[in-house]
Amino acid sequence: xxAVLGECVADAFATRLPHQDELALRVLPGGSPANTAVALARxxxxxxxxxxxxGDVFGRLFLDHLSAxxxxxxxxxxxxxxxxxxxxxxxxxxxxxxxxxxxxTADWQWGPTELDPGRLxxxxxxxxxxxxxxxxxxxxAVEGFLRVVSARATISIDPNVRPSLADRADYPVARWCxxxxxxxxxxxxxxxxxxxxxxxxxxxxxHAAGARLIVVTRGADGALVSLDGARASVPAPKVKVVDTVxxxxxxxxxxxxxxxxxGHLGGRLDRLxxxxxxxxxxxxxxxxxxxxxxxGANPPWPDRLS
Numbered sequence: 594x595x596a597v598l599g600e601c602v603a604d605a606f607a608t609r610l611p612h613q614d615e616l617a618l619r620v621l622p623g624g625s626p627a628n629t630a631v632a633l634a635r636x637x638x639x640x641x642x643x644x645x646x647x648g649d650v651f652g653r654l655f656l657d658h659l660s661a662x663x664x665x666x667x668x669x670x671x672x673x674x675x676x677x678x679x680x681x682x683x684x685x686x687x688x689x690x691x692x693x694x695x696x697x698t699a700d701w702q703w704g705p706t707e708l709d710p711g712r713l714x715x716x717x718x719x720x721x722x723x724x725x726x727x728x729x730x731x732x733x734a735v736e737g738f739l740r741v742v743s744a745r746a747t748i749s750i751d752p753n754v755r756p757s758l759a760d761r762a763d764y765p766v767a768r769w770c771x772x773x774x775x776x777x778x779x780x781x782x783x784x785x786x787x788x789x790x791x792x793x794x795x796x797x798x799x800h801a802a803g804a805r806l807i808v809v810t811r812g813a814d815g816a817l818v819s820l821d822g823a824r825a826s827v828p829a830p831k832v833k834v835v836d837t838v839x840x841x842x843x844x845x846x847x848x849x850x851x852x853x854x855x856g857h858l859g860g861r862l863d864r865l866x867x868x869x870x871x872x873x874x875x876x877x878x879x880x881x882x883x884x885x886x887x888x889g890a891n892p893p894w895p896d897r898l899s
Contacts, residue, residue, distance in 0.1 A: 594639040595849055595858070596668070596716040596746075598708075598735065599626025599725035600700035601644055601655040602677045604691075604838070604889070620651070621889045622658040623679065624700070625723035625753045628839045632846030632880065632892035634663040638853055641665040643712055645731075647699040651676035668712040672699035681838070693758050700724070703731030708738040713746060717859035720849060722751035727763040739772045747858045749775040751845050754782040761785055770802035774862050775852075777845050779810045797822055805862045808874055810844055810881070812837070818874045823867045827874045832882045839890025840881040846892065847880030848873050 602624035608617045627642065634640040642664050646652045648671060655676070659666060678694040695701070701724070713719060719742055725735050739748055750773045752764050764786055770776060776799055778786075787795045796807045796819040807819040815829040851873035852858055857865050883893040 594641060594665075594716045595633055595718045595720060595853060596641045596643055596713050597626050597630040597633070598643040598719060598721040598738070599723055600624040600677060601627040601646055601652070601659075602679050602693075602700070603651040603654070604679050604681050606681050606889075618680075620654070622651075622655050623839065623890050624655075624677070625751065625842050626721060626725060627655060627659065628842035628890040628892070629720060629751075629846050629849075630664050631659060631662040631890070632839075632843045632884075633850055634659075635892055635894045636846060636850045636880070636898075637895060638846075638850045639665070641668050641712075641716060643668045643708075645670045645672040645674075645699045645702060645707070647672050647674060647676040649675050651678070652699070670707050672702065674699040674702055676700075691755070691757065693755070695724070695728070695758060701728035701731045703734040705734050705737065708734055710738070710742055713742050716746055718747040718749060718849060718853065720749040720751070720845065722749075723753040724755060724758060726750070726752070726769065727759045736769070739769075743772040747774045747860060747862065748772050749777065749845070749849060751777045751841070752782050752786065753778075753841065754785045756785055766799060767802040770799045770804040773804045774806065775849070776804040776807045777810070777841075777848065778807075779841055780812070783809060792817060793819075793824065796824070806865065806870055808848060808870075808877075810841055810878075815878055816844070816874050818867070818870050820865065820867045820870045825867060825871050827871055827878055829878045830882045832886050834885045835888050837885055838888075839892065840884045842890065843884040843892040844877045844881035847877030850880075851876040 604623035677698040
């Protein structure tokens with residue numbers, strides 16, 4: 594089983610109505626960790642979601658969405674605070690930009706007693722990242738939880754940088770690598786975190802800090818895989834892109850799913866070699882590409898992969 598810790602976000606896509614001074618909002622369940630949990634479950638990996646979920650109308654939407662994909666919700670916390678809302682707009686290439694309504698919302702209010710390690714029972718891997726690791730007050734509790742459970746589970750982190758909500762200094766990636774076994778990030782994340790630094794140099798810094806496997810996604814150019822400094826490029830299949838919403842989260846799910854199937858989760862990736870890491874990343878780019886072919890964060894079920 595893989596556990597995913599983090600936020601659920603209501604993604605509201607804005608469309609201006611013709612001849613009216615109005616916007617129509619189409620709301621879809623999102624949030625990077627929640628998207629990853631859904632994608633993992635759809636691929637057939639037993640998945641448990643650890644989230645603080647509001648009791649409002651958006652919270653019920655999240656729970657229905659996660660449950661419909663087969664995600665275990667037994668470790669969720671019912672929260673009194675409202676859900677986080679993201680207003681999304683798409684450019685001509687299907688790339689989304691977001692403005693967030695996130696102050697005082699449910700996702701960031703984690704307390705130490707809510708993150709009992711018992712919630713991880715049976716999980717070989719814990720994935721987290723995005724805003725859960727940077728938004729106060731819960732970020733401190735989340736990072737402490739990672740340190741505790743790293744003794745018994747593989748730790749995967751995706752910074753999923755959001756410059757509109759957090760500064761570069763809020764992303765202490767090198768410190769996170771002290772507990773992370775897998776670090777996945779995008780080339781856009783890298784540009785914010787390490788401006789002007791070559792990807793290879795950034796990877797080497799984070800390897801030295803402790804992360805064994807680092808994967809940098811490059812959109813249509815695929816991904817770079819770096820295992821203890823040994824590197825390889827993985828191409829992406831050509832697809833007709835509707836939008837890229839959730840593609841990075843689908844990639845993370847594909848990577849962890851494949852590593853799990855191959856028996857590498859549950860420890861420090863000690864037996865992982867570069868060829869196997871490339872195999873996992875190659876599967877992941879297929880999952881991400883299929884997600885780009887449909888609107889929203891709608892990762893594939895196994896029949897679309899065959």
